[in-house]
Amino acid sequence: MKAMRDVWGEKLVALGEVDQRIVVLDGDLANSTKADKFAAAHPQRFLQMGIAEQNLIGVAAGMAAVGYIPWTSSFTVFFTHRALDSVRVLVAQSHANVKIVGSYSGLLIGAVGKTHLDVQDLAIMRAMPGMTVLAPGDATELLAVMDWATEHEGPVYLRIARDGVPDLFGPDYTFVPGKVHRLREGGDVTLISTGPQTSRTLAAAELLAASGADATVLHVPSLKPLDEDGLRAAVGDTRLVVTVEEHSVIGGVGGLVAEVLTAKGPAPRIERIGLDDTWGESAGNDFLLHKHGLSAEQVAERVSILVKGA
Template sequence: MTKALRDAWADTLIELAADNPDLLVLDGDLGTSTRAERFARAHPDRFLQMGIAEQGMVGTAVGLASMGFVPWLSSFVVFFTHRAVDQVRMSVAQTHANVKIGAAYAGLQTGFTGKTHLDVQDLAIMRAMPGMTVLAPGDATECAAMVRWATATPGPVFLRLGREGGPDLFDASYRFEPGRVIRLRDGADVLLVGTGQQTARCLEAATLLAADGLGAGVVHVPSIKPVDAGAIAAAARDVRLVVTAEEHSVLGGLGSLVAEIVTAHVPRRVERIGIEDTWGESAPGTWLLDRHGLTPERIAERVRRALDAEG
């Protein structure tokens, strides 16, 4: 079981800041939850507490970036993609500012923060912004690699950080490459496509399907934008059915991305599993995953029904 992505994010920044005097962290008064407070304790001279003022925090970061600093922003994802989205769009994305967004509490496992704090539209909003790199790590190892890459690479980056830990997908030899699509398992019947920590559940679903004699391949898409469209199309050619699963709306996120690619290149049916056209709810993460069909068991059920319907 890997540590939480928010922990990996903070620990990696603490490590990098020891050798990079230009690295800063700006926090929106949520450091305990996002783990930014760890950075504040380790590097108090490199930490800026901006208060509950996300719009001002983004603007300040753009100014700091223009002076040569590398600012990482820390808050809940919903405040970047909704409250401060104008500043992210106009000041960060359009100017290609070297600002990094650590978007915590992404997905469904956000605790009892309330439906106002649960954002299931973030990938759709961010991937539509020209020049914005959009990343969703599958485990702590991948998260740390993404933080290192983003800190060293000029330009805006949106990093999606879940609240909880999960299974390990990668070992210490892992190296992040933007755009790369990672095939984790082969199978001739169905291709399960996941992003972020949902990929681990896709792997578990593939094991359940194998017990029924169904070959399920699994592809991990950690880089929502950019993405290797050719790799997704090639993987889709090998199977009868493509199924995407994400802790996000089925509108505009991973499912839409894969459907856009597959329909343009391969005559395959695409089933999208995620949050339908509805708002988020305040409930335990495990309950929400089951409600929206994202547990391994529910994914396997969806695949069986879809394949049975094809005959």
């Protein structure tokens, strides 16, 4: 199981070999994000911008204006917080063809420190007009998303994890923006997740099945755009929907699902599992998953209680 950062770095190299317009701008973190793979393969198109993400985004927007396809490389928090004004004005408002890659995203980077951890990024970027927001669930989907993003004309925010994640899709997978993927069929509850958390949610569904509760599992890699009718159709007449995300319960996939399902007619009961309006902290992955109830076992236990009370 290869780390998502390695998959991203190797795919950048491959994209750069076939398209001379691709450049990579890094915020002094290339050895962590694995953008150093691109630097080694295509040194003339790698720009080391230092610890100055606001300027990095400005340069990327300028390069996009003259025909390049800039991919940016830094930790998520430095784009979505430190450089947010530059993202807003120079990329989103100008519809610049910049690909903003939030590496080291989500909860499971606590070992690098509390200040580097971002669990609000999806809410921030989803509210940005003109911004495409994507959170692939495995390596196969990441590769497909990168192919699509390179061809797409316009701003893209791509959320990727540091570590490896279990496979969700086979080699025939094709990314379709907005599409909702049904990974498991069940009649008692619908579980909806995004990014690497989807694999833990799928594992939770298998644990639920062993205890007698059958869950549908939906994966939403494209938070913006989203096929809203497709999501409503996938949920169908389920009475209980539970969203599960490695993100704040405010404004992420839980907020998105609630918005869509309550927009037209009666809605099912919706419960959100994620970080309950709190900051992350410096700690190991297993500790953080357990603290915030995001392990497969804890998700299964909580959903089981909800199903019994539905």
